[in-house]
Amino acid sequence: RVAPPRLIPAVQPDLIRDLQERTFRFFWETTDAETGLAPDRWPTPSFASIAAVGFALTAYPVGVINGWITREEARARTLTTLQFFADAPQGPGET
Secondary structure (H helix, E strand, O other), X not given: OOOOOOOOOOOOHHHHHHHHHHHHHHHHHHXXXXXXXXXXXXXXXXXXXXXXXXXXXXXXXXXXXXXXOOHHHHHHHHHHHHHHHHHOOXXXXXX
């Protein structure tokens, strides 16, 4: 049997690891350590968005698994983020 031709070239494991680390570092380094808010875009000035914060929160376990940060560092940043949202004013107002 002849295997069908691959339409997409195989991605090198080093490339994937590099992409994982760069993505993790982006969120770790651009997220405000005091609030846990992540910028929606970079390097231009930007607002924080719940989507960007969600991506940041999912990047932290990747950093732990790969040894780029400790579990304690990830836990502390996650707790800071969740505490910020828990303490934020809530209600029907615009701000």
